[in-house]
Amino acid sequence: MSCGLALAAALMLSDPSVAAAAAQPPVAADAPVSVAHEPLFADLVTRSGSLKAIVDGWIASGEADLAGFFASPAFTGFKTQATDLAARDLQGHLVLKERGTDNDLKCILRGISEDMPKKVAAVEAAPNAAERKVALEELAYLLNDNVEVITSPPKPAV
Template identity: 50%
Template sequence: MSCSAVAASALLWLAAAPAGASPEAATPPPATALEPFFADIVGRAQSLKGRAEAMRKTQGPADAAFKTDLADLAELDMQAHQRLKARGTDGDLTCILRGIAEDLPVKMAALQMAADEAARDLALREMIYLLNDNIEVIVTPPSVTSDLAPGGV
């Protein structure tokens, strides 16, 4: 399966997950999420998600700093993809990070081209979902079907 297909499937699956669902037993994050490089990606995505949510509430514009920070996050996601690919580890995560890196600039372009309030709101909602996926794919432990033991990434 191509990286694009895996990324699209994972993003749809994550977007469809119930918002308030909590696991029965607390599972530690995978080892990858504890690495400073990946923790930095999570922190940046959380910050950008909060800023995008604030823009959606206030209808404020995306300033130059937001655009730059989003582009920087996309670059870090691509670097994360390349690091994981070089390690030969979890192929799904590798592909999903590549997909996110490629989709972030597309979502920014959609926001910039939004012609009216409804289109802008849709663009921001999609960007927020993508940023949330960026966080969750790194901090969520591998599932039983991923053939990886939790923490063994």
């Protein structure tokens, strides 16, 4: 037995995940490829996750209900970052469109880029704490969705 085969056998026997991965069928050459590792899309994930953490903090603390919150540096900075994220999501859409991909991610990124400013405006326009909390939760959901659609494994076309 060659050294390579012996090593492969030892690894397969020592780690069950290696054996499970080896048992998987080979990936088809035309299978969709995840873009999550590409710099633009990885940046979208990072930015969305960071903004979601901020929104979650506002929901937990009730900070968004304080007088002057919408003029505060925390909110104005957040709004600027959310606007930038929306523009980057649209850029991601355009990159995928230019590649000629015909998948859900391309469409979802465009939708998120259009919805982001609307969700931020809904937070600002909420007339009371209860409606503001709902608007913040919807914004947090959109930010989380932005992360999940990029990081979830792509599905082959049916």
